[in-house]
Amino acid sequence: MRQYRDAKEKHPDGILLFRLGDFYEIFFDDAKLAAPIMGVQLTSRPLGKTGRAPMCGVPHHAWQAYVGKLLHAGHKVVICDQIEAASKNKIVRRDVTRVLTPGTVVEDAYLEPSRHNYLVAAWSRGLEAGIAACEVSTGELLLCQLPKDRLQSELERLAPAELLSPPEIEEYRFDPVRGQQRLKDILGIAYPASVGAQDAPLAVGAVGVVLDYLKQNQTKVAPGSFTVRTYSPDATMPLDAATVRNLELPSLVQLIDRTSTPVGARQLGAWLGAPLRDAESIELRLAAVDELVDAPALQDRLRDVLKPVGDLERLVTRAAQGHATARELVGLRRSLEAIPAVQEALAACSALVTRELAGHVSTAPELASTLARALVEDPPPTLRQGGVIRHGYDADLDEISDASRGARDWIAKLEATERRRTGIRSLKVGFNKVFGYYIEVSHANTAHLPDDYVRKQTLTGGERYITPDLKQREAIVLSAQERIAARELEILHDLGTAVTEAAPALRASAHAIGMVDALLSLAVAAAEHGWRRPEVNAGLQLSIKGGRHPLVERGLPAGVFVANDLELDPDAAQIVILTGPNMAGKSTYLRQAAMIVLLAQCGSFVPAERARIGLADRVFTRVGAHDDISAGMSTFMVEMTETAYILNHATRSSLVIFDEVGRGTSTYDGVSIAQAVVEHLHDAPRLGCRTLFATHYHELTALAERLPRVRNQRVEVLEEGDSVRFLHRVVPGGADRSYGIHVAAVAGLPSGVIARARDVLGELERQRPLEPPDVQLGLPIEMTPDSVRKELEEIDPASLSPLEALQKLYQLRAKLTP
Template sequence: MAAQDSSLSPMMDQYLRMKQGLPEDVWLFFRLGDFYEMFFEDAVEASAVLGLTLTKRHTVPMCGVPFHSVEGYIGQAVKAGKRVAIAEQKGTPVPGKLVERELVQVVSAGTLADLALLNEAEHNYIVAVFREKSAWGLACVDHTTGEFSVAEFGSQEALAEEVSRVAPRELLVSDEQRDSFPLLRPTLFYDGYAFLPGAAVPVLEAHFQVHSLEGFGCAGLRAALGAAGAVLHYLKHQLRRSTEHLRKLALRPTEGVVLIDAASQRNLDLVDARGGAKFSLLGALDGTSSPMGARKLRDWVLHPVADVDVLRGRQDAVERFLGEPFLMSKLRDSLKGVRDLERLSSKLAQGAGNARDLMALGCSLGQVPAVEADLYVLAEGCPKLGDLCGRLGDFAGLVELLAGALADEPPVTIKEGGMIRDGYSAELDELRLASRDGKAWLAEMEARERAATGIDSLKIRFNNVFGYYIEVTRANYAKVPEHYHRKQTLANAERFVTEELKRMEGTILGADERSRQLEYELFCALREEVKGFLDAIQVSADALAEADVLLAFAESAQRHGYCRPELDCSRNLSIVNGRHPVIEQVQQGVPFVPNDSLMDEEGNRVLILTGPNMAGKSTYIRQVALIVLMAQIGSFVPAESARIGVVDRIFCRVGASDDLARGQSTFMVEMSETAMILNNATERSLVILDEIGRGTATFDGLSIAWAVAEHLHDELGSRTLFATHYHELVDLVHTHPAVSNWHVEVREWKDEIVFLRKVLPGPADKSYGIQVARLAGMPESIVSRAKEILTHLEMSSTRREPKARKRQKPGMPVAREAEVTQLELLWDEEE
């Protein structure tokens, strides 16, 4: 950046003073008339990123974007990882005088206001984290909806898992705690003093205008409040954003929530999938009609609950919808007319938005009575729907006000007029009449002057420089009357004014200018009116979102033949003819083969699943996890029937991947994820493991897989589905009472295999690896050679007797030695 010196113009000096007060990653959009200009390094960078033409003024690099399309360029800049500061002109420019400018806001990834640039199905969170002794605090703000929530965790691992579920656009960490969060990837290190609870609590109390935060239920959460104070300080002071719409501080639920770590979330394809959104569970379930409903569904999928009463309430609502298909259809039509109330109301409450946003808000609120009427009918005997119905506010007065005030098709701009309907303001109507009458008078004057002068081509015109004038071609100059005063000479015409035209110009232009100003004032008053309804709108929007999700559950159940699962607090799981909720929807023309699942505390707590590759082992074990998850968000499930003892956590370790950025190999990632499961699973957890130990040497991998299975059975007691190619693991059934063997059935015919996709009791007889290699297109010469090698290995292999080891589970009666021996994977040296 060029240093300030006396050779700089006053305007450039003004620019540099603003720029020097900003962080290095912020581009300054400097308003110059109809453009936002950038200079120096900002211009060089922005021209490359935004595809702008780079020019120079007195050797200073510069580029710019039109003011009317600035939002799109801001979106591109933010997507490229930049923040954008907006410097606006204050007042009307006066020739020869420096225009005063003000830095009005900084736009960041977490504060984009243009709804067209936001993913309407996802929250747009800014998150701050802070450690206070042994507590790990989290604060989340969605500036676009007004949501503000906090939570505390007992470990960094638990905090990191919640951050991964929240998926923030910006992550703030205190610059004094740079090295305290190795599991997170901050986007910004922010002023440490803003995080200190002693400074943060007064900031929060002042913002919410309370004497204590006890009313929010978080007064003792010092780490969380430190994070909350910091994120509020960041919004107000660095980004210069309005925070008036942040009206309450909520506690994020940490108790009774089914925790799903980042790896399990990814392995189960909950909200994202490699093939696209439709291959995720969220994509399969998302039949919502509103953006609020889509975001609510995403939250539920990432935060299932373990409270049986809450889940049964949601199930009752789904069942009630299914019993009234006509009302269900009618309610869906009403919800389709509801726009994004959360983001619209928050945007308007911040003093942003235009008349079209006001109209969208009014039309959306106009749908609430119809939704309420339908829910009222359905709420009989269903407390959940009664609760939703009771949370819908009365907005009749606001809807009537907006409908009566706004024009049918208001413009995008807010200072050029055309927003307010005729008849709303008597003063505005008078000004518009004066303007219209004046323009009619001009047309009459033009006709009169043509007749008086005999100049048929005479015209009365207007421009911003000269105002209204009479234009006469050079050929008719001799006919111009003496009372015409020359205004301007052109190549082929002369322009004149008269005293009469001057007087009328003052009347017309005065009326136009005052009319536009009055319209803007009336619009601002309407926008201010919305603030008084903000709390009620946000509560209603949340109720509408829940209704939307529950209705989507009902429609999925109706369309795909889902059943209502029975839920209890046991450790049993019984699924009859279960199906994979995603695969059955995306596969074309191929019926999905359903399968049963049975797990209990006695003989079926750890299921060892064997079978060849491509047979469907991974699909089956994930299917069970997804059915359990669907049941614990309140959805019906893809099965003929299901009884599910609710789980506290779902773990899923499948596939092979590496993390080169952190220097971790595929096997290291596998072991890290497996260790995390073993360190956090409980007897109420559901554990899904696929091919543990395959990333290392055979005996090492088999040893690890065996030890993991034993630990899950003996120490943790978790319900476990363990898919493996290590056929040796099937022998666990002889020594571990809660282990059972299952396999995916295949048929062999003329050295070919047919996948039946059916899961049955008992172990698989072999792996069929060579047949699968042939199906994958392996050259026939390699297939033949592999058979020869396999035959040789099978003939030459010898089975050594393993050592016996006693295994006694606490609380079980003492068994005979023959019943407790098991395979030992390490042999005596003398053998």
Template sequence: MALTPMMQQYLEIKKQVPDAILFFRLGDFYEMFFEDAKLASKELEITLTGRDAGEPERVPMCGVPFHSADNYISKLIDKGYKVAICEQVEDPRAARGIVKREVVRVITPGTVIDGSMLNEKDNNYLVALCQVNTGTYGMAVTDLSTGLFQVTEMEGPWALDGLLDEVVRLSPREVLLTHDVIKDEKAARVLNSLPATTLTTLGHISDLPDYWQILTDHFGADKIAAYLNKQAMCQAAGSLLRYLTETQRRKLKHITEITSYSPKAYMVLDGVARRNLEITRSLRVGEKKGTLLWVLDKTRTAMGGRMLKNWLEQPLIDLVKIQERLDAVEELVNSLLLREELAGALKQIYDLERLTARAAYGSANGRDMTALLGSLEKLPLIHEALQQCQSPLLRSICAQFDTLADLRDLLFSSLAENPPVSLRDGGLIKEGYHAEVDQLRAAARDGKAWLAGLEAREKEKTGIKNLKVGFNKVFGYYLEVTRANLNAVPDYYQRRQTLANAERFITPELKEYESMILGAEDRLVELEYNLFVEIRNRVAAEVHRIQKTAALVAQIDALVSLAEVAARQGYVRPEVSDDGRIEITEGRHPVVEVTLGPGGFVPNDTYLDTENQRLCLITGPNMGGKSTYQRQVALIVLMAQVGSFVPASRAKIGIVDRIFARVGASDDLTSGQSTFMVEMFETKQILDHTTPKSLVIIDELGRGTSNLEGMAIAQAVIEYLHNAVGCRTLFSTHYHELAELEGLLPGLKNYATAVKEQGNQVAFLRKVVRARASKSYGVHCARLAGLPGDIIHRAAELVQQLEYHQRAAQEVVAGKNQVAVAIHEQQLTMFSTEHDWLREEILALDIPNMTPLQSLNYLDKLQRKLRKKK
């Protein structure tokens, strides 16, 4: 049997999108068939049914309602699938045979634009990676929902590491890459470890089209002329743009600018440091709560939230730009009235970037446009508040600020106040904007007013008390009369429909009004739709202006947020310089402080420089606060270079080019690496990339092997960082013996977390002091953790025994050393021919098995013999 024409059409369209789940529009549903149906029914937990398609057996089928499809699409996208949307592209009433259908869009994890599928304060990045030759990599990144399009290129021996650090920073929803990149073992390991990222392979680089032509066609030759010699960068950008065009199947009018950047223009943070410092994602559950962003983000707009997150992920290293941000934050901290004026206007502004993107994309509805109007109406309030500012950055923002008054006036005069969601329901255009719209509305309104009185008039004329006026889409307007009253129906009634218990009629007058009402309504809906699209296109034509203003609003929002937190938490302005010193008085961990509440956090001082105190060795017990202290120093440095005030009573920050944070370790089961190997790989990453301007924090090193080897590795790393690199380092360790390095390494100073002991009671004071620790207090920590009392008691006994044996062993070694020294001294003066007896006697000694007492007895005996010989 041959397949039905509709199923043949489905299979032809499915061939175009073999890697996507095809949503095939049939009436009010999107239907899926064959393997797509089986997969979707499982992932969406919907019923799998069948459909006759001309084959002996029914083909698998499932479907979702058109009006709620976004929810189902979102679930599939979150699971990493692609969804192809196939729509009817001709009017079924005008179609000859089967209705023409086409794929109008392919939605992938990296090309989502609908607001309901996005986290408002997170970018939805799509990244393309290319390698054109050994050691040269290009990257292009876009957020289709905002119109962002950036490129960068890296080359040299560490180019791949830099590239992967950027990918980890962006945490994209989708990565496009060539076989040249994915075949690299390190790249594959990092990319496959990204938890929410879908990888899409484009093939080999030789298979890709002419990237230069693709970029020229979209941006224009003048905008890409500066990138002519950057082959890897342009290859990545061209690949990304081609993918967007193929999946979206329309002109991307809101991607207007291509901008390049260098990761070296910002403080570098690798994936390990980002994870351990919990900048935007918590270590345990991967959420915003419990992170630095959670503390600092008091933004009122989605745009401001995204910008602040980007600032934290890319701290500045340019001293001038840092000071500009600090000046702006200081002005806002000192002016409560200015902060409140700006905050009041900001909280009423919607996501200008994404609203504009949807307008340019052609998917914005009436409510999107009224939200845009409401936002534009608040821009003059922000501009007015900025005019009183004195700091250079805020004055610069004010000078560039475009209130978009012409667009505001257009939307205000044209848009109805409460438009429906659908563009085909009418009610989009405000009365008075367009004369024909007003005329058609009046006609429809007058006709309906006539209809409202028709029922009463006909009841009176005919005497039929239960006569009703009704309407349906098939038969239009009608007069309904029950069978019991058919004998009273007048001659001018014309039968339209017969029901079981009633008849429906129409009159010449009703037919005339029906034509007028329905004609007016149909024409009105079509006219309002066309006018709305025209208005939307006029907004889209100004997308670059709106995006520029949106970026300025985002900056203001981020700065106000930093100022608000600084004022509320008692932060101070840091003194940022290039002198290399990090001097913090009464520093606090910004996240732990908020978690503990007022007065709960114990502040600590810090001093590091590039000469006399470049490495602080911190010893002390577990739970004593070493890790918190180290991280707070790193976070205070990071905050200062973001342009934020910091949690301290005073802070001087010498600019840092990179922060490394190796804190703890765990098994990497996916790659089969043990805790110790993970620790070593992370340490290698530090040693490979750290510079004299870096800040390194290492919290424990060498725990995954024997004490002797672990301590040796820790000491070797300390010596390398101190001698070979000279970077500022906070190194905490449980190897107390390493404190002996002070004095041997001139730039190393000992610190410890203070402990108060009273009898069997131990209190951790959370204070870092200039000292060295002598104990780890592990048994006490076990008691605090709630281990059974029997275990705690037995552990304490074993500690005493082990300490006793250790002291005894040390005494043995000391005794042996005394014997060895004495023997050596005697050899220098006595081993002549006349003392051969003495040499023979000493050579016969079993020194390794002599106790300290036996050694002393022998020395006494030897001394008496020699005295007799004199």
């Protein structure tokens, strides 16, 4: 167990898989942790005088499936393999050959084709934060420095497979000077300015942690291994978790995903997760989509030529990392051979964005030719079987193969040759794993054998012999398989080196092809769903004619969905208070407005007859009701927390969606909070943002009489006797009823309950008593003393000199800084 202990000491934080014969064994606490995750039996084995050691094992040929389960559970896995052939009377040498972590894997078995797999290092100092996001499987390394309060939303967008941050990682490791040195030593980047990080020291510190982690875990890192770039947090719109959930963003991505390649699918998801905030960039992307929408034949041609490209990005990285199989290298060759057709198809495009992307697509004919000459068309799944490299590509391999083939042919003919030579018609040539090849002769025929026959084994019915020539051929045959596998492995390594040299250009091509594929997907989706091109500008007006909810419309027969208009303007109709019955479509109307804005700022066509979108810096949504029991938060507390977040982070350029704020408490409390929120949105100098506010508190419609930028709208219904028909049409004015009892009847409540509810409602409407204030239960909240406020109140500004005032300001600011 010495080899096991040595490997475990080097990687104490990983689950160690230790190769013993045909199994990978796991021992001690690792076994107790891994067995239930992998779904295998936990057993034990004798361990000297100390008793029995817990253990479990998996077959070596199926290790990837089991390791995948451990990685998906968030564990680091260490593979300790045999690094020499087994031999008698000698302990086989073993060493760590792979270290796999959730954020550093590159194999398809552990990755989702349409999703990025980021290893992220993040930390903060003062009011700023730094992020380094490494996508090892695609060879991308992103740096970003951003305000600390935006760190969480950016991490939610990146959704890292693995996160490195304090206190798990010591903070001194994030030192920017240390990070700059790592960039220089490991990636050959001497100056952060060369990757746009001159003003992002915290991001540089984070990238040092990422590079250290990659080196520790045996990931191949060298100059050219990654495409490194710095991105600005202000270039895109951050989406908080509530907005992603409320707008069903994953379902929206699925609705418009018509990509032909995994690279394109990942790019499309990234675009929808980070809408643009620059009107010019949006319009350029829209122009590229528009060109494709108007050219169905070009759409079909591009889809045909893109599909064979496959996942070029990840194929290149696996080959460069030395983990590509022969079949994956053949797949890479086919991807490279498909690129010229892509270039030819893109030549027909005239949109500026598409032309620029076409300029980044380059071929690698020499590499494709080398791979074609080297590899057979359909290589076996493993190297043990041999036959991966074409005959004629490598002289040394051909010599080994030819010698093995000749020896096998000689042995195949040996039986007939020896029968002629000895005259013994019953002579046989055989093979077993103990003695190898042999010549078997019956006892009756042993008297007159040739002198070169050497007895090897005596049997009941005869004798087994060998000859020097037979042993020579046997040695060639038995060693050939191992020698062929070793030589083919060397050739595959050389091919990987050739891919590494071409990797930067190939990654750039793959990235450009992915963006073309994403543009094409937006165009195909727009044509399928009948969406229109929006007008996006730097203003703040939001005007939608005939807007539709894309996900709801998909679930309805064609033409059934009722489209609605919307007008919002911070200088006129800033806030729309939307009233109407339950089930009438208020939430759908709110969500579709936010979805149309997000789609437009992603560069997509939108589900509307016409849309003019003034840029939004953020989209905030407070929709639906749910609790957070794990955090000890009730439904109402979650609602208030989300509302507070919006009011504290929204700006004049934001789009805010509120759905039934205040419904989780008593009537007077709820109305009071809802009204105060509307007034704050209207009056606060920092806000004045475009707002849709749906509510069942009909008292709020009175706000339009005294707040000049508040407008009332309602979802129209048609009363037909005792029944109500929802028209789902939004019209000006406020509603005075919610028709909740009608909805309860539609839901199937017993008729007796419905009848009693109507009686109670009639009695209440005659009395019209809202709950008296003196019976409402207040929430005793004791505000935390604010030391900074107290100190400010005690300051006499008239008694301070300008210098003293400046010093005092810095002192107070320091107290606010964590």
